Amino acid sequence: MPSAIVNEYFRTNKLPQIWCPGCGHGIITRAITVAIDKLGFDRDKICVVSGIGCSSRATGYLDFDTLHTTHGRALAFATGVKLANPEMKVIVITGDGDASAIGGNHFIHACRRNIGITTIVFNNNIYGMTGGQYSPTTPKFDKGTTAPYGNIDKAFDIPTLAAAAGATYVGRSTAYHTNLLISLIENGLKNDGFSLIEAVSSCPTYYGRKNKKGSAVDMLEWQKDHAVNISAASKMTPEALEGKFLIGEFKNSPEPEYTSEYQKIIDRFIKE
Amino acid sequence: MNSNETVTEKLTINENWCKGCGICVKFCPKKVLGLEHDKVKIVDIDKCIQCGQCELRCPDYAIYVRGK
Structure with missing residues (x-):
């Protein structure tokens, strides 16, 4: 008998999941269900949509209404779900490549519209499923199968991109900082508009091995040692922040949500 | 159910689902696991x-953890 959370929210007949030993994706997927459980949402009013990639396998394991869609298009499908059923809580699970490369255009425009979708980006810094090609979040000079001498592209900072594009709730946590991740997902789900939570994952198989990051445990320890909460960062010197990355709530500024604005147009013409 | 469980008063372990990554072993603050x-x-x-x-x-x- 699995734990109460797993028994309640997972398709247990599909477990064990197919992710590699020590992959952070399993930790993040469970964190999503804990956040939903804490909020006490009606599970029949939740739809989880994913694209393609390791991260996007998560919808196969989650026992809600789920959609496993095409590469980069999770937000396009989710927009349709939300517009057809504005009362639904729509969650998108996507990866760094799925969200910011193949689906980059859908991503920035979903942010701009402030449509009521909570997007969780499982960022493992690489295309894991297809064999370790570098992605838009592979750090500069790190290696991938398509960058054997190091990647010369500058990496996207997904939360900064989302905030600039108009997302109204933005945060980042890691697989290691699981309790913070759960609380960010909870707050993201409470926001009526577009919420973006980057969940820093770990890929010991490709990104880790190609860049000599050690075992799955070493990669979580790296997250523990290099993440700085934004509330602590303001009191730190630039030298102390060198080589670190920020976690925490970066933006929480609610604005009118897209489907409710759309409904106002409909209501106006019904009256006339 | 796909399980091969070790059940104690405090913890339950399903060996069939464990892939031996060692994350729980490392981050257990009381060194309960190996x-x-x-x-x-x-x-x-x-x-x-x-x-x-x-x-x-x-x-x-x-x-x-059991009972929580």
């Missing part, structure tokens, strides 16, 4: 304080 033949094993259950750090970070849902 690995044996690439599977998690309880080394000293008396030290377990049921903090749930293992359950929180197990990517495979193979270990959890």
